[in-house]
Amino acid sequence: GNSVTQMEGPVTLSEEAFLTINCTYTATGYPSLFWYVQYPGEGLQLLLKATKADDKGSNKGFEATYRKETTSFHLEKGSVQVSDSAVYFCARSIYNQGGKLIFGQGTELSVKP
Amino acid sequence: DAGVIQSPRHEVTEMGQEVTLRCKPISGHDYLFWYRQTMMRGLELLIYFNNNVPIDDSGMPEDRFSAKMPNASFSTLKIQPSEPRDSAVYFCASIMTGAGKDEQFFGPGTRLTVL
Numbered sequence: 001g002n003s004v005t006q007m008e009g010p011v012t013l014s015e016e017a018f019l020t021i022n023c024t025y026t027a028t029g030y031p032s033l034f035w036y037v038q039y040p041g042e043g044l045q046l047l048l049k050a051t052k053a054d055d056k057g058s059n060k061g062f063e064a065t066y067r068k069e070t071t072s073f074h075l076e077k078g079s080v081q082v083s084d085s086a087v088y089f090c091a092r093s094i095y096n097q098g099g100k101l102i103f104g105q106g107t108e109l110s111v112k113p
Numbered sequence: 114d115a116g117v118i119q120s121p122r123h124e125v126t127e128m129g130q131e132v133t134l135r136c137k138p139i140s141g142h143d144y145l146f147w148y149r150q151t152m153m154r155g156l157e158l159l160i161y162f163n164n165n166v167p168i169d170d171s172g173m174p175e176d177r178f179s180a181k182m183p184n185a186s187f188s189t190l191k192i193q194p195s196e197p198r199d200s201a202v203y204f205c206a207s208i209m210t211g212a213g214k215d216e217q218f219f220g221p222g223t224r225l226t227v228l
Binding site for chain 1: 117143144146155156158161163168169204206208209210215216217218219220221222
């Protein structure tokens with residue numbers, strides 16, 4: 001089937017620490033992969049995406065690489081800031097179902113000064 | 114473009130009342146999605162439309178929930194009668210498919226509280 005699994009939160013880091021949030025997906029078809037971010041009180045917004053194997057998506061210092069061999073799309077950032085505190089969702093597209101996405105359960109990140 | 118617009122932003126109602134949530138997708142987008150987000154269940158897809166036609170409503174929790182999309186620029190999600198367990202944030206999202214445009218754009222959400 002189609003599913004996305006993220007590491008459970010909450011994740012608490014100090015400012016300037018290195019961040020990794022793990023995400024794996026089921027290998028049905030050739031999905032596009034996404035990371036969305038939800039800041040408090042807001043809707044989700046696209047952070048980055050990758051559409052094929054070995055692509056790297058990047059934005060605002062965040063990166064994720066589409067790894068087909070490990071069916072993973074881990075989110076990383078070298079130095080987090082307090083303003084990165086949010087909930088992060090990994091998602092995959094579904095072949096032949098238009099714009100529908102399957103989301104992971106979300107990982108809450110809290111960055112302390 | 115103003116993005117996806119949802120109204121109201123906050124709704125407080127009493128159990129048994131009818132609630133109607135509204136969504137205006139981004140112009141030109143061909144898919145519209147309704148989601149519900151709670152602490153317990155996370156983000157759930159309730160129903161989605163393609164070119165105003167409902168495609169999959171398997172996520173709608175009960176017959177008390179209904180959704181319509183009478184035209185390309187407007188959709189409603191109705192709960193009748195509402196119950197306290199319907200309290201959640203409801204998001205609408207839209208997308209323009211094709212030509213690599215596969216980003217869902219989310220509205221700011223409607224926070225529903227049923228007393």
